[in-house]
Amino acid sequence: MKNIAVLFLCICLMGGCKKTSEKPESVSLQKSVASSQTQDFGIVIHGGAGSILKDHTPDSLRMAYTQKLEEAVRAGHTILAEGGSAMKAVRASVKIMEDSPLFNAGKGAVFTHESTNEMDASLMDGKNLKAGAVAGVMHVKNPIELAYKVMENSPHVMLYGEGAEEFAQEQGFELVDPAYFYTQDRYETLQRVKAKTKKEEDSGIPRKDTLVKTAFYDSKIEDYKFGTVGAVALDKHGNLAAGTSTGGMTNKRWNRIGDSPIIGAGTYANNKTCAISCTGWGEYFIRGDAAYDVSAMMEYAVKSLEEAAKTVINEKLPGEGGGGLIGIDSRGNMVAEFNTPGMFRAFMGENGKPVIEMFGKE
Amino acid sequence: MKNIAVLFLCICLMGGCKKTSEKPESVSLQKSVASSQTQDFGIVIHGGAGSILKDHTPDSLRMAYTQKLEEAVRAGHTILAEGGSAMKAVRASVKIMEDSPLFNAGKGAVFTHESTNEMDASLMDGKNLKAGAVAGVMHVKNPIELAYKVMENSPHVMLYGEGAEEFAQEQGFELVDPAYFYTQDRYETLQRVKAKTKKEEDSGIPRKDTLVKTAFYDSKIEDYKFGTVGAVALDKHGNLAAGTSTGGMTNKRWNRIGDSPIIGAGTYANNKTCAISCTGWGEYFIRGDAAYDVSAMMEYAVKSLEEAAKTVINEKLPGEGGGGLIGIDSRGNMVAEFNTPGMFRAFMGENGKPVIEMFGKE
Numbered sequence: 001m002k003n004i005a006v007l008f009l010c011i012c013l014m015g016g017c018k019k020t021s022e023k024p025e026s027v028s029l030q031k032s033v034a035s036s037q038t039q040d041f042g043i044v045i046h047g048g049a050g051s052i053l054k055d056h057t058p059d060s061l062r063m064a065y066t067q068k069l070e071e072a073v074r075a076g077h078t079i080l081a082e083g084g085s086a087m088k089a090v091r092a093s094v095k096i097m098e099d100s101p102l103f104n105a106g107k108g109a110v111f112t113h114e115s116t117n118e119m120d121a122s123l124m125d126g127k128n129l130k131a132g133a134v135a136g137v138m139h140v141k142n143p144i145e146l147a148y149k150v151m152e153n154s155p156h157v158m159l160y161g162e163g164a165e166e167f168a169q170e171q172g173f174e175l176v177d178p179a180y181f182y183t184q185d186r187y188e189t190l191q192r193v194k195a196k197t198k199k200e201e202d203s204g205i206p207r208k209d210t211l212v213k214t215a216f217y218d219s220k221i222e223d224y225k226f227g228t229v230g231a232v233a234l235d236k237h238g239n240l241a242a243g244t245s246t247g248g249m250t251n252k253r254w255n256r257i258g259d260s261p262i263i264g265a266g267t268y269a270n271n272k273t274c275a276i277s278c279t280g281w282g283e284y285f286i287r288g289d290a291a292y293d294v295s296a297m298m299e300y301a302v303k304s305l306e307e308a309a310k311t312v313i314n315e316k317l318p319g320e321g322g323g324g325l326i327g328i329d330s331r332g333n334m335v336a337e338f339n340t341p342g343m344f345r346a347f348m349g350e351n352g353k354p355v356i357e358m359f360g361k362e
Numbered sequence: 363m364k365n366i367a368v369l370f371l372c373i374c375l376m377g378g379c380k381k382t383s384e385k386p387e388s389v390s391l392q393k394s395v396a397s398s399q400t401q402d403f404g405i406v407i408h409g410g411a412g413s414i415l416k417d418h419t420p421d422s423l424r425m426a427y428t429q430k431l432e433e434a435v436r437a438g439h440t441i442l443a444e445g446g447s448a449m450k451a452v453r454a455s456v457k458i459m460e461d462s463p464l465f466n467a468g469k470g471a472v473f474t475h476e477s478t479n480e481m482d483a484s485l486m487d488g489k490n491l492k493a494g495a496v497a498g499v500m501h502v503k504n505p506i507e508l509a510y511k512v513m514e515n516s517p518h519v520m521l522y523g524e525g526a527e528e529f530a531q532e533q534g535f536e537l538v539d540p541a542y543f544y545t546q547d548r549y550e551t552l553q554r555v556k557a558k559t560k561k562e563e564d565s566g567i568p569r570k571d572t573l574v575k576t577a578f579y580d581s582k583i584e585d586y587k588f589g590t591v592g593a594v595a596l597d598k599h600g601n602l603a604a605g606t607s608t609g610g611m612t613n614k615r616w617n618r619i620g621d622s623p624i625i626g627a628g629t630y631a632n633n634k635t636c637a638i639s640c641t642g643w644g645e646y647f648i649r650g651d652a653a654y655d656v657s658a659m660m661e662y663a664v665k666s667l668e669e670a671a672k673t674v675i676n677e678k679l680p681g682e683g684g685g686g687l688i689g690i691d692s693r694g695n696m697v698a699e700f701n702t703p704g705m706f707r708a709f710m711g712e713n714g715k716p717v718i719e720m721f722g723k724e
Contacts, residue, residue: 124649129649129680129681135522135619136522156614156616156618156645157619157648158620158648159616159618159619160497160498160617161522163615163616163617164617166615167615167616253528253529254516254518254526254528254529255521256518256520256521257522258520262520262626263627263649263651264624264626264627264654265625268651283517283518286493286520286625287486287491287492287493287519287625288491289625289651289654289658292651292654292655293654296651296654296658296662297658300661300662300663301663318490318491319491
């Protein structure tokens with residue numbers, strides 16, 4: 001098993017992590033799941049994108065992801081079916097994924113260079129464009145819930161680290177011991193990534209490059225993955241909401257902030273257009289303003305959600321920006337678009353039948 | 363003088379801080395300065411927007427701002443005239459404003475609730491969409507220079523606080539004593555704002571509201587101001603760049619991050635469209651994705667820079683989002699658009715004649 005892991009890590013380091021959309025017309029791995037009918041409500045969730053391939057996803061692991069994705073999407077769907085808000089549904093789905101060690105968010109957050117866990121999350125309400133975000137929190141079990149409190153009970157949109165946790169305590173959150181976020185898998189991944197990075201640095205490769213190349217290795221799928229979880233929903237009242245939560249990149253340093261807590265980059269919602277949650281190489285999603293770009297293209301260029309999502313993921317992300325996004329529009333059309341081999345995702349609309357997918361062609 | 367300050371603070375607290383664009387057709391304070399001719403290079407800078415009015419800006423202060431704005435715009439212009447890059451010009455102009463106590467950035471940064479100074483800055487290069495940003499730094503004399511190093515020498519776009527400063531040291535920055543950022547004016551402003559906030563809280567107004575209402579009081583102009591400095595430039599090679607730097611809101615808490623360090627919100631540059639730097643009530647600029655929105659409107663709705671800037675500032679910012687932005691497009695058209703009574707700004711194009719303005723109608 002370890003040999004397979006090393007093999008795939010090598011493939012990744014040899015360029016397999018690169019965005020495959022430089023020649024979008026020849027890419028066979030892209031996949032868009034879209035329903036074109038209008039429906040009253042619906043929810044889409046994701047648990048990260050990456051080289052998620054059938055060949056190295058044992059049945060037991062596939063089953064574990066399927067079950068957890070179904071549990072998460074059903075939690076949000078139940079709220080929507082009962083007439084609850086998109087915002088409430090998004091929080092419920094994200095919270096379940098944050099509580100699972102399977103995903104790089106909350107409990108399963110990856111480790112920083114200093115062997116800590118720094119988590120980021122954000123939420124946006126399409127009804128009034130209100131938003132909340134936290135970055136660099138280390139003692140909050142459910143960062144998505146803290147982002148919600150920032151939105152509702154502070155005059156701010158974005159709080160960081162210790163300050164965010166002071167606010168959390170004022171809001172009645174119980175801070176948890178960092179030990180809660182320890183998972184053996186993620187810790188071993190950090191050690192492997194550090195060893196690899198050191199070896200590359202010793203051979204003269206600038207740290208700027210080594211850090212990034214190794215940062216997305218994920219031992220769970222025996223290859224690379226842009227972890228992060230997210231959900232987007234449309235409720236029966238016509239309101240959209242989006243939420244995203246992550247542990248960021250393994251071995252990240254210097255209190256790096258990725259795209260997940262940034263409104264417009266990792267998360268965006270607007271009743272006029274769509275709700276979007278991204279997962280991927282955060283730096284490129286920030287530079288591309290990816291989540292808002294889908295909305296802007298729908299609003300100004302009158303593109304459909306599917307067209308806009310495809311364009312952003314396959315053409316507009318700058319450089320080697322790998323990853324994907326999920327979206328839902330004001331008519332209930334749903335999409336999951338990615339330029340990586342796979343993406344953990346689930347859809348559930350009016351008909352109440354969950355669709356769970358993880359590979360590129362299903 | 364103190365009585366005048368209190369009077370204007372009261373006016374501000376009674377609603378004067380509100381965005382005036384709820385009825386944009388009747389607003390007489392908006393102003394757009396735009397040149398429609400094509401030119402090879404040019405630069406626009408700003409030093410914040412707010413209730414900057416002739417009646418309460420003594421000649422000596424007006425002179426001080428005029429001189430410093432001219433020095434800053436000339437510094438960038440000289441670089442452009444000699445064939446230097448837009449990125450270099452933007453940094454040079456912003457640095458001069460960071461080094462002056464007149465502006466809320468660098469030396470003149472406002473104080474947080476804890477009597478510290480937490481500074482944010484970001485830069486974007488329109489040529490390759492590369493970007494760098496720092497937030498919450500407390501010991502860096504020129505945050506704009508650190509944002510540049512993040513862009514050039516790290517794999518990341520955005521770093522926070524202590525981590526950002528550790529990176530700064532690795533990059534050869536000398537950290538400065540926080541005492542460097544002490545200015546009597548700003549410190550007194552904090553005390554005044556705290557007293558006012560406390561009084562309001564004691565009277566039962568939720569802190570969520572009191573914090574924001576008082577946060578933009580600026581003793582320099584005896585009223586409210588959304589401090590922040592920024593610059594945008596077009597160089598002879600056709601490249602655009604934008605940069606923004608700020609101390610944020612007086613009395614800010616919980617490690618609040620505003621729009622200035624957020625790519626897409628406070629800063630954006632893309633050779634295809636424009637370079638933008640914003641100043642204003644950061645939370646609304648984040649929710650509106652203001653800087654990128656100007657670019658998106660130009661790209662997708664084929665609007666001119668001036669049309670897009672007017673639309674974003676006067677129609678698209680959500681809620682009470684007050685403030686302004688400066689922009690330059692790939693043909694050298696320049697704009698400063700704001701929904702506040704005034705904005706410190708300067709323009710300099712091919713003809714080498716600086717235009718310095720601060721009030722609404724000049």
